[in-house]
Structures are given as structure tokens and as C-alpha cells.
Amino acid sequence: MPKKNAFYAQSGGVTAVINASACGVIETARKHKSDIGKVYAGRNGIIGALREELIDTSKESSAAIRGLLTTPSGAFGSCRHKMKSIEENRAEYERLIEVFKAHSIGYFFYNGGGDSADTCLKVSQLSESMGYPIQAIHVPKTIDNDLPLTDNCPGFGSVAKYIAISTREAALDVASMCETSTKVFILEVMGRHAGWIAAAGGLAAEQEGDAPHIILFPEVAFNREKFLAKVKRTVKKHGFCVIVASEGAQYKDGTFLAESGLKDAFGHSQLGGLAPNLAQMIKDELGYKYHWAVADYLQRAARHIASQTDVDQAYAVGEAAVEMALAGKNAVMPAIVRGEGKRYRWSIVEAPLADVANVEKMMPRNYITRDGFNITDEARAYLEPLIQGEAYPDYKRGMPKYVRLKNVMVPKKLRKSFKV
Amino acid sequence: MPKKNAFYAQSGGVTAVINASACGVIETARKHKSDIGKVYAGRNGIIGALREELIDTSKESSAAIRGLLTTPSGAFGSCRHKMKSIEENRAEYERLIEVFKAHSIGYFFYNGGGDSADTCLKVSQLSESMGYPIQAIHVPKTIDNDLPLTDNCPGFGSVAKYIAISTREAALDVASMCETSTKVFILEVMGRHAGWIAAAGGLAAEQEGDAPHIILFPEVAFNREKFLAKVKRTVKKHGFCVIVASEGAQYKDGTFLAESGLKDAFGHSQLGGLAPNLAQMIKDELGYKYHWAVADYLQRAARHIASQTDVDQAYAVGEAAVEMALAGKNAVMPAIVRGEGKRYRWSIVEAPLADVANVEKMMPRNYITRDGFNITDEARAYLEPLIQGEAYPDYKRGMPKYVRLKNVMVPKKLRKSFKV
Numbered sequence: 001m002p003k004k005n006a007f008y009a010q011s012g013g014v015t016a017v018i019n020a021s022a023c024g025v026i027e028t029a030r031k032h033k034s035d036i037g038k039v040y041a042g043r044n045g046i047i048g049a050l051r052e053e054l055i056d057t058s059k060e061s062s063a064a065i066r067g068l069l070t071t072p073s074g075a076f077g078s079c080r081h082k083m084k085s086i087e088e089n090r091a092e093y094e095r096l097i098e099v100f101k102a103h104s105i106g107y108f109f110y111n112g113g114g115d116s117a118d119t120c121l122k123v124s125q126l127s128e129s130m131g132y133p134i135q136a137i138h139v140p141k142t143i144d145n146d147l148p149l150t151d152n153c154p155g156f157g158s159v160a161k162y163i164a165i166s167t168r169e170a171a172l173d174v175a176s177m178c179e180t181s182t183k184v185f186i187l188e189v190m191g192r193h194a195g196w197i198a199a200a201g202g203l204a205a206e207q208e209g210d211a212p213h214i215i216l217f218p219e220v221a222f223n224r225e226k227f228l229a230k231v232k233r234t235v236k237k238h239g240f241c242v243i244v245a246s247e248g249a250q251y252k253d254g255t256f257l258a259e260s261g262l263k264d265a266f267g268h269s270q271l272g273g274l275a276p277n278l279a280q281m282i283k284d285e286l287g288y289k290y291h292w293a294v295a296d297y298l299q300r301a302a303r304h305i306a307s308q309t310d311v312d313q314a315y316a317v318g319e320a321a322v323e324m325a326l327a328g329k330n331a332v333m334p335a336i337v338r339g340e341g342k343r344y345r346w347s348i349v350e351a352p353l354a355d356v357a358n359v360e361k362m363m364p365r366n367y368i369t370r371d372g373f374n375i376t377d378e379a380r381a382y383l384e385p386l387i388q389g390e391a392y393p394d395y396k397r398g399m400p401k402y403v404r405l406k407n408v409m410v411p412k413k414l415r416k417s418f419k420v
Numbered sequence: 421m422p423k424k425n426a427f428y429a430q431s432g433g434v435t436a437v438i439n440a441s442a443c444g445v446i447e448t449a450r451k452h453k454s455d456i457g458k459v460y461a462g463r464n465g466i467i468g469a470l471r472e473e474l475i476d477t478s479k480e481s482s483a484a485i486r487g488l489l490t491t492p493s494g495a496f497g498s499c500r501h502k503m504k505s506i507e508e509n510r511a512e513y514e515r516l517i518e519v520f521k522a523h524s525i526g527y528f529f530y531n532g533g534g535d536s537a538d539t540c541l542k543v544s545q546l547s548e549s550m551g552y553p554i555q556a557i558h559v560p561k562t563i564d565n566d567l568p569l570t571d572n573c574p575g576f577g578s579v580a581k582y583i584a585i586s587t588r589e590a591a592l593d594v595a596s597m598c599e600t601s602t603k604v605f606i607l608e609v610m611g612r613h614a615g616w617i618a619a620a621g622g623l624a625a626e627q628e629g630d631a632p633h634i635i636l637f638p639e640v641a642f643n644r645e646k647f648l649a650k651v652k653r654t655v656k657k658h659g660f661c662v663i664v665a666s667e668g669a670q671y672k673d674g675t676f677l678a679e680s681g682l683k684d685a686f687g688h689s690q691l692g693g694l695a696p697n698l699a700q701m702i703k704d705e706l707g708y709k710y711h712w713a714v715a716d717y718l719q720r721a722a723r724h725i726a727s728q729t730d731v732d733q734a735y736a737v738g739e740a741a742v743e744m745a746l747a748g749k750n751a752v753m754p755a756i757v758r759g760e761g762k763r764y765r766w767s768i769v770e771a772p773l774a775d776v777a778n779v780e781k782m783m784p785r786n787y788i789t790r791d792g793f794n795i796t797d798e799a800r801a802y803l804e805p806l807i808q809g810e811a812y813p814d815y816k817r818g819m820p821k822y823v824r825l826k827n828v829m830v831p832k833k834l835r836k837s838f839k840v
Contacts (some may be wrong), residue, residue: 014596016589044599073592079600165820169436169721172493172822176434179464180499185717203819273696275714293716294695297605301589305724307818387818398727398807399623400585402592 003035004106006325007049008057009042010074010141011112011119015155016162016303017314018141019075021111023068024318025139026057030065035326040103040410044077046110046119047420050092052099054410067403069315070393072303075405081420083119086126093126095418101132102413107325108134111318113142113153117333118357124331137321138333138353141314143300145196148359149351150335152386154317155300157310160200161387162302163189163244166295167204171211171242174291178240183288184231187212188258188275189295191246195219195363197299200383201244202375211242212374216278218248219363220372222257228285230373235288247274304400308389313346320348344385423455424526426745427469428477429462430494430561431532431539435575436582436723437734438531438561439495443488444738445529445559446477450485455746460523460830464497466530466539467840470512472519474830487823489735490813492723495825501840503539506546513546515838521552522833527745528554531738533562533573537753538777544751557741558753558773561734563720565616568779569771570755572806574737575720577730580620581807582722583609583664586715587624591631591662594711598660603708604651607632608678608695609715611666615639615783617719620803621664622795631662632794636698638668639783640792642677648705650793655708667694724820728809733766740768764805 008025010018022041029036041055042048048055055076057065068075086093100108110120117138124136140147145156167187174185191197195217202215213234216222234241249257258274275292282288313336320334331353339345367379375383393400428445430438442461449456461475462468468475475496477485488495506513520528530540537558544556560567565576587607594605611617615637622635633654636642654661669677678694695712702708733756740754751773759765787799795803813820 010596014593047600071592072589074596077599078596080597081600161818164818165724166718166722168819168822169492169723170717172491173434173717173721176430176494176498177500179497180467180501187718276693276696291716292714293718294712294714295718296711296713297590297593298586298607298713298715298718301593302586303589304585384817389818390812390815392810392812395810397804398581398584398809399588402588 002104003037005037005104006039006107006109007042007100007105008039008109009045009049009111010076010078011045011110011116012078012080013143013300014074014078015141015143015300016072016158016306017155017311018111019068019071019073020311020314021139021141021154021318022075023065024315025109025322026065028319028322032322032326036107037104040105041076043407043409045079045081046083047079047081048077049096049099050418050420052412052414054103055407056410059408060405064403064405069311070303071402072301075403076407082115083122086122093122094130096123097127097130097132097134099414100134103410106134108136109139109321110136111139111141113144114147114358114360117147117353121331121353121357135325135330137325137329138356139317139321140333140335143197144191144194146194146360147356148361149356151338151346152336154310154314156196157307157313157386158302159190159197159299160203160383161307162299162305163197163200163295164203164387165305167201167212167242167244170293171204174240174242181289182291183235184241184243184282184290186243186245186275186278186290186292187295188245188247188292190299191218192248193218193360195246195248198244198246199363199367199375199379202379203383203387209238212244213238213241214243214373215375216243216245216249217363217368217372218246218250220368221252222249224281228282231282232286243278245274245278249274303393306391307387308391309386311391316348324350344388422524423457425457425524426459426527426529427462427520427525428459428529429465429469429531430496430498431465431530431536432498432500433563433720434494434498435561435563435720436492436578436726437575437731439488439491439493440731440734441531441559441561441574441738442495443485444735445742446485448739448742452742452746456527457524460525461496463827463829465499465501466503467499467501468497469516469519470838470840472832472834474523475827476830479828480825484823484825489731490723491822492721495823496827502535503542506542513542514550516543517547517550517552517554519834520554523830526554528556529559529741530556531559531561533564534567534778534780537567537773541751541773541777544773555745555750557745557749558776559737559741560753560755563617564611564614566614566780567776568781569776571758571766572756574730574734576616577727577733577806578722579610579617579719580623580803581727582719582725583617583620583715584623584807585725587621587632587662587664590713591624594660594662601709602711603655604661604663604702604710606663606665606695606698606710606712607715608665608667608712610719611638612668613638613780615666615668618664618666619783619787619795619799622799623803623807629658632664633658633661634663634793635795636663636665636669637783637788637792638666638670640788641672642669644701648702651702652706663698665694665698669694723813726811727807728811729806731811736768744770764808
């Protein structure tokens with residue numbers, strides 16, 4: 001049997017370290033040239049496979065592939081394209097397998113979150129029934145840290161570090177100025193349904209009374225009166241109040257504080273505007289001068305202050321995915337396991353995809369203080385190891401050196417084009 | 421004559437490196453103990469002097485003072501309190517001199533922007549006429565980079581570096597996703613009247629066509645049609661469009677795009693909300709999916725990625741201020757001069773405060789491209805040296821180690837309190 005090629009695709013929102021996983025996949029595959037042919041990457045994720053737009057990563061130098069380790073975003077492009085169920089859109093799955101067949105692709109590495117774990121599982125199931133076996137391995141990635149079975153998700157540690165540092169820095173700024181100027185500062189952070197990123201803001205505090213004084217989690221129903229009372233108490237006590245607010249913060253009835261009415265391709269509501277809404281609420285009720293920041297893409301692209309732990313883990317899951325494929329595994333995901341003991345240790349194990357797909361891991365209730373406005377010591381113990389180490393990129397003329405790939409396309413083999 | 425003490429105060433919006441200037445002032449004064457007694461710092465800036473709330477910096481260890489070099493924000497507190505003209509509020513100036521006299525303060529180091537240069541000058545003039553001579557030295561600081569006579573302002577280089585890096589990182593993110601998701605990304609940056617910070621976003625581009633595709637400067641009247649046409653052309657050509665917008669962007673008639681109606685103590689309009697306004701405009705007219713970020717305090721507090729050049733210069737102006745005081749100077753400001761030749765060199769000279777106060781240095785027109793939407797090579801040549809070098813702070817448990825001073829207060833000597 002001739003050796004099979006591999007297909008790698010990036011899915012959903014990109015991160016500061018998803019390219020580190022790509023680096024892990026490609027470098028490990030290159031070490032096993034007798035078993036794996038070429039690694040093709042989907043141009044703009046899975047739609048690259050559907051459109052037969054494959055990037056030949058073998059055209060990239062070792063240095064360029066190494067450069068992925070320190071380059072944020074998705075070097076091959078990503079997409080927000082959710083594959084529907086097989087019943088609803090069998091044609092898409094069949095096309096995928098047709099393309100894989102045409103290019104002798106036997107390994108499918110899908111680098112994404114919960115939705116792509118689901119797609120990955122379906123591809124594996126369908127390929128079997130279609131008589132063209134594909135080993136489908138999911139490579140975990142999500143800044144939301146909401147995948148089950150893995151202790152944490154690559155991509156999260158770096159956002160966490162960025163948000164924790166930014167909160168500490170901005171809080172020092174507000175503390176300096178609060179006597180005559182800004183009393184309330186709000187930092188809006190990502191996290192649609194799970195408050196992991198907002199929780200990371202809590203790492204900014206070193207001792208009792210330190211900022212952030214209030215964290216708004218999606219997991220805790222927003223109570224306007226309780227919130228405003230807490231803001232007022234905090235300003236009275238400390239002279240200022242720093243708030244880290246998850247974009248997913250919501251009222252008891254599930255209405256987001258920031259709802260804009262738009263929905264994305266996955267059917268998720270598009271959010272934004274929470275920080276100005278909260279600021280207005282505070283201004284109207286308490287009259288405090290405020291400032292607000294919305295970190296948006298800055299937080300998930302901030303490779304300049306990535307967590308070394310996160311980079312190491314992102315690489316490791318890419319590497320492990322290839323090793324699992326070589327070991328004949330299918331429909332699995334490399335998951336991170338935290339060791340016992342005080343010193344943080346981690347290793348990679350195999351998790352069955354059937355248990356990963358479409359499950360969101362929320363913040364445990366004991367990670368949130370009783371009043372719902374901050375993190376507990378348990379949360380701190382969980383979060384802190386994930387932001388350890390500063391994985392600085394190299395710089396040239398004052399700017400980080402991020403790699404640009406050539407992204408040479410593989411000649412198409414299929415006659416039919418496919419509309420995505 | 422017994423040796424005089426010194427008074428140091430931080431004024432206006434703080435920066436990532438204003439504490440480095442404080443470090444320069446205090447360390448240099450400590451080296452000249454035979455000439456300068458203690459360095460007192462104003463608690464919350466100049467109002468600390470008016471209220472006789474003086475911090476005794478001699479109570480801080482050498483290590484703590486050294487820690488200021490890597491700590492953002494104002495370690496003694498700053499304030500937005502503009503001293504009115506002597507005619508309007510002579511009592512404030514007299515109080516200041518009364519406090520200085522009571523604490524044998526003969527040196528006044530005022531660390532701020534244009535408004536404080538003006539105050540500094542007035543204090544020097546009035547003290548003379550009141551028969552209690554004070555040597556008043558202005559230590560330049562402003563992220564806005566709008567002081568005259570100095571080639572650049574300490575505080576700016578670090579914001580510039582942060583904005584340039586953030587723009588490059590976010591642009592990579594958008595480029596990865598634009599095929600199926602966000603087409604337009606807007607980063608709102610500070611800069612009320614001068615577009616220096618927005619211009620720094622331009623350093624994100626390495627080659628023709630790179631982001632940012634559009635920069636909005638306060639210096640260029642905003643033209644809605646021209647702007648929208650440029651966004652459309654850019655998305656058609658590159659698939660996405662990255663915009664760096666100064667909060668000071670304004671229409672031809674001087675109306676800010678972001679005006680909120682509020683004014684601060686200096687009488688400046690309080691801005692905010694530009695990015696969502698622009699995003700809505702683009703959505704309504706062109707229908708593109710957008711994301712926006714507002715960096716707000718994050719940009720001026722981002723000590724974690726400060727420019728080494730900026731840190732060096734911030735320290736140097738603090739050091740030079742003390743040296744000028746020791747040389748008997750009065751009503752001057754240490755200014756940065758750029759050397760001739762290709763390699764960037766800088767030195768410190770003495771600038772007369774009379775020429776500094778209340779003058780804003782705008783971007784020269786030849787720093788902005790003819791279409792008004794980007795920076796020229798001249799701008800790049802000016803800006804690039806200012807972001808050289810990464811002055812990383814030390815880290816502990818994944819977080820930057822920022823110093824906390826003890827801030828021990830000097831016992832009051834005056835009977836009368838003073839309402840500020």
C-alpha cells in the first residue's frame with residue numbers, strides 16, 4: 001500500500017498558538033516520511049478541502065515551518081463553516097472524502113474547538129461506511145477553554161496571560177488617576193458561554209482588595225442592583241473599581257448584556273457592546289467617570305506575550321496527533337492531563353472523539369466566589385500554571401518577526417467544482 | 421545655606437514609562453546628597469502639593485526605586501488638575517509656594533505634558549516675584565507626542581510599539597478569517613488632537629498592501645464617502661480591511677466622530693465610541709461583517725512590551741532634569757534631540773519652558789500620504805527608531821513584577837488645609 005498523505009485544517013477563531021499546533025503536526029509528519037507522504041493544509045480551513053484548495057506544506061522550508069511556532073493567527077487561513085449533520089448535507093461529507101481520495105489523503109487532522117471535533121468524528125464514521133478509510137484526529141484549540149476531557153485547551157493559556165497582564169496594567173493606571181479622574185474601568189473580554197477568559201483577569205490580583213474588583217461571568221446571572229451596589233462599595237473603599245466582563249455576561253433569562261441581534265454561521269449570537277452598556281449603566285446610576293476597553297482580537301492574537309506553557313502544549317497536541325495517527329488511532333483527540341502534586345506537570349493522553357464533540361465545559365461553581373463576582377483559590381490554582389513562562393518571539397526593527405508562508409497550491413485533480 | 425529638598429509630581433494621563441522618569445529623578449538626586457536633601461513626591465500629582473500631602477521617597481529602598489524603571493502607571497498618583505492662570509487663581513500658586521517653603525523645597529520637577537509645562541513656568545515666575553526662589557524643571561511626558569522642541573516625548577515610544585504590534589497581530593487574525601467571517605477590523609487608539617499614535621499603527625505594515633489599510637488622523641478631515649470607498653476598494657482587493665482610527669478623528673467642522681458631550685477638568689471633550697460608530701457606518705453602507713477593539717488604557721499601561729528606547733529616554737530626562745537643577749537652571753525642560761546620520765542617536769539638551777508651554781506639535785503633512793489614509797516613508801523613518809528594543813519586566817508566577825511603593829507621608833507643617 002502506498003503511503004498516504006495527510007490533510008490539516010484550522011477551524012474557527014484563530015489563536016496566538018494554533019500555528020504552534022500546525023508546526024507540531026508538520027514537523028512530526030516530516031520526521032516520519034516513510035509513513036506519511038505530504039501534509040496538505042486546507043486553504044481557509046475545511047472549505048479548502050471542499051473546494052479542493054489544498055496548500056502543499058512540503059514547499060515550505062524547515063525555517064518557515066519553525067516560524068509557525070512564534071506566529072499568531074492561522075497561517076493557512078481558517079473559517080467559520082459548520083458542517084451540518086450528515087442527514088442534512090451528505091453532499092459535503094461525500095465531497096470531502098472524494099477530495100481526500102483524489103489526493104491520497106489518509107490522515108485528517110482537524111485543529112479546532114467543539115464544532116470541529118464533531119465534524120472530525122463524522123468524517124471518520126462516514127469514511128468507513130464509504131469504503132475509503134480516513135484516520136480522523138482532532139487537534140484541540142480554543143481560547144474559550146471549553147472542551148471536555150482535556151484539562152485545558154491550547155490557545156487559552158495565552159489569552160489568559162494577556163488578559164491577566166492587561167488587567168493588572170490598566171488597574172495600576174486607574175489607581176494612579178482615580179483621585180481626580182476615572183473611577184471605574186471596564187475591560188470586556190471574549191468568552192461566549194464559559195467564563196474562563198474573564199476568570200483569568202482574576203490573576204491580576206496579588207492580595208485582598210486588588211483589582212479586578214468585579215468579574216462578570218456568563219455562568220452567573222447578571223443582577224443589576226447587586227452589581228451597581230458592589231461597584232459603589234468598591235469605589236467607596238478603594239477609590240476606584242476595575243471590572244473584567246465576559247462578552248457572554250447575561251441576565252437570568254439568558255439575554256446577553258451585549259446582544260446585537262446578529263448571528264454567525266454556527267448560529268451563535270454575535271456579541272459586542274457590553275462594555276459601553278455597562279459604563280452607561282454605571283454613569284446613569286452612580287455618576288462615576290469611566291473608561292472602557294474592548295480587547296477583541298487583540299487578546300487572541302497577542303503572540304508577543306504568549307504563555308510558554310500554552311505554546312508547549314499547542315505544539316505537543318499537534319505532535320501527539322500525528323503519533324496517534326501513526327499508531328493507527330482514529331476518532332480521537334490528544335488531551336492534556338494535569339499531574340498530581342503541587343508542582344504543575346502535564347502529559348498527553350488519548351480521548352475518544354465521541355465524548356468530546358458538542359460538549360461545553362463551564363467554569364465549576366467552586367471556581368467562582370459566593371457573591372459571583374470573583375474567582376476562588378481553587379480557580380487560581382487551576383489557572384496559574386497555564387500562564388507560566390513568556391514565549392517571546394524574535395524581533396526585527398522593533399517589531400515581532402512573524403512568518404509568512406508561500407502557501408503554494410496543490411494542482412486540482414477533480415473536474416467538478418463545489419459551491420460552499 | 422542649608423541644602424534644599426526637591427519636589428517631584430506626576431501630571432495628567434500616566435504612561436508605561438513615567439515611573440522610569442521618576443526613577444531617573446530620584447536615583448540622580450540620591451547621587452547628589454550634598455546638594456539635594458530629600459525628594460518629596462506629590463500624592464496624586466500637584467494636588468498633593470496643594471493639600472500638603474507629600475510622600476517621602478527617602479523611605480523607599482534602592483530596589484524599590486529601581487523597580488520604578490519597569491513599573492507602568494504613576495507610582496505616586498497623578499491627577500488631571502490644571503492650574504488656572506495666576507490672575508484667575510493666585511491663591512493656588514501662593515499655596516504651592518507656601519508648602520514648598522514650609523518643607524524647604526527648592527527644586528520643582530514636574531513630569532507631564534503641555535499643560536504642566538505651563539504650570540511649571542508660572543511657578544518659576546511667581547516664586548521669584550514672591551521672594552522664595554524655586555528652580556522649576558519640566559520633565560517631559562506624554563503618550564500624545566505633541567510637545568514642541570523635543571524630537572519625541574517619553575511615553576510615546578511604548579504606546580507606539582504596543583499599537584504597531586497589536587495592529588500587526590490583529591491583522592493576521594483578520595486575514596486568517598476573512599474568507600467566511602470578519603472583513604473589517606477597527607482599532608481605536610488614543611490621541612486627541614495629534615495623530616502620532618494612530619500613525620504608529622502604520623509600522624505594522626512591512627510591504628505594500630499590508631495592514632493597516634486605512635489610518636484616520638485628527639489632522640485630516642474625515643470624509644465619509646472617501647472613507648467608505650476606500651474600505652470597499654480594500655476589501656475587494658485584499659479580502660479584508662484593517663483600520664487604525666485615532667479617537668481624535670473629526671469632520672471638517674471639527675466635530676469629533678466620537679464626541680460624547682462630556683468635558684474633563686482641562687476643558688477637553690471626553691471621547692470614546694468612535695470604533696463602534698465607524699463599524700456601524702460600514703455595516704450600514706457596505707454590509708461587511710466587522711469587529712472592533714478599543715485599546716484605551718491598555719495601550720498606555722502596556723509596560724510588558726515597552727520600547728527600550730522609550731524607557732532609556734524616560735530615565736534620561738529625569739536624570740537630566742536633576743542635573744540641570746544642580747547646574748542652577750530654571751524654567752527649562754530636558755528635550756530629546758535626534759542626531760544626524762542613518763543610525764539613530766539621541767541626546768538631551770535644554771529647552772526654555774517659555775517656548776514649550778501650550779504648544780501642540782501636530783503630525784507634519786509630509787508624514788501623511790496624499791490620500792490622507794496612511795503614513796509616508798518620512799513618518800516611518802521618524803517613528804521606527806522610537807520603538808526599538810524590548811524592555812521586558814521580570815516575571816513571577818507568570819505575571820510581571822511591578823513594584824508597590826510604601827508611599828510614607830511627610831508630616832504636615834502647615835496649619836491651614838487647602839481645598840482643591
